């Protein structure tokens with residue numbers, strides 16, 4: 315069949331032959347909802363004279379919100395009221411009197427970026443990579459400078475290029491001229507990915523043969539026959555904000571050939587500070603770093619990144635470089 319010919323049953327389908335959404339009505343609602351968001355979730359929510367939260371206990375709040383899921387839809391005005399209620403009864407994390415180490419407040423340009431990405435609704439995952447590397451085993455070399463366009467470049471060209479630039483900037487702050495990285499849905503999962511990459515580096519057979527093919531592993535310490543493969547240092551502990559001495563830890567890791575990961579989810583942003591960046595002296599000696607820009611850099615939740623010094627750790631015969639596919643959980 316000619317791929318450009320649309321089958322008769324499709325053109326006649328009431329669902330596929332007409333818009334599923336009333337765009338004019340939807341955009342009218344969005345304009346009104348934006349106004350409410352601006353007034354209630356931003357102007358009032360950042361006004362120190364207003365409350366951080368209109369607190370209600372769960373049973374009261376359930377009654378006030380009327381959360382029953384009904385078969386029929388709701389009107390424009392009812393839905394707008396729901397937007398107001400969500401803003402009213404939620405905790406205003408952008409309020410000047412809201413204090414928590416995980417939140418930094420609102421940055422309007424970052425927020426605009428979030429609106430834009432949500433609206434465009436593209437998917438992203440593996441960034442476009444320079445493919446000018448060659449592994450020992452895999453001589454399937456790639457032209458110098460050739461870029462491999464992965465699926466995500468086709469669907470999100472602008473964001474993929476932006477991701478490359480941001481990851482490169484973050485790596486340069488860590489002190490690496492090259493490397494790799496990926497944005498992740500949180501610091502915990504970034505740490506998990508780092509452990510997977512470190513395990514793969516120590517025992518590549520784990521990818522093909524699974525966990526039974528590797529010895530019992532230990533993070534940081536070796537006891538009762540377990541093999542240490544990773545040390546996880548912390549730059550900025552969650553409660554007290556203390557920083558581990560990275561240079562001393564790197565000395566130990568280098569001596570024993572152990573992967574050094576730094577959980578800088580909270581503290582990483584001191585690398586932007588002339589006054590405080592010394593707290594992370596030695597970070598460039600790490601193999602991988604977790605960093606959550608949503609904590610101190612005013613990007614919204616969740617914005618977490620895993621940075622890798624090595625660009626080859628996942629490169630095995632006839633596979634793409636993708637350390638995250640080496641996971642054998």
Ligand SMILES: Cc1ncc(COP(=O)(O)O)c(C=O)c1O
Pocket residue numbers: 416499500501502503548550551552577578579580581606616618
């Ligand atoms: C040092 C540290 N590591 C990891 C995490 C976990 O990050 P996430 O909540 O993004 O998973 C946090 C969050 O508070 C943290 O402070």
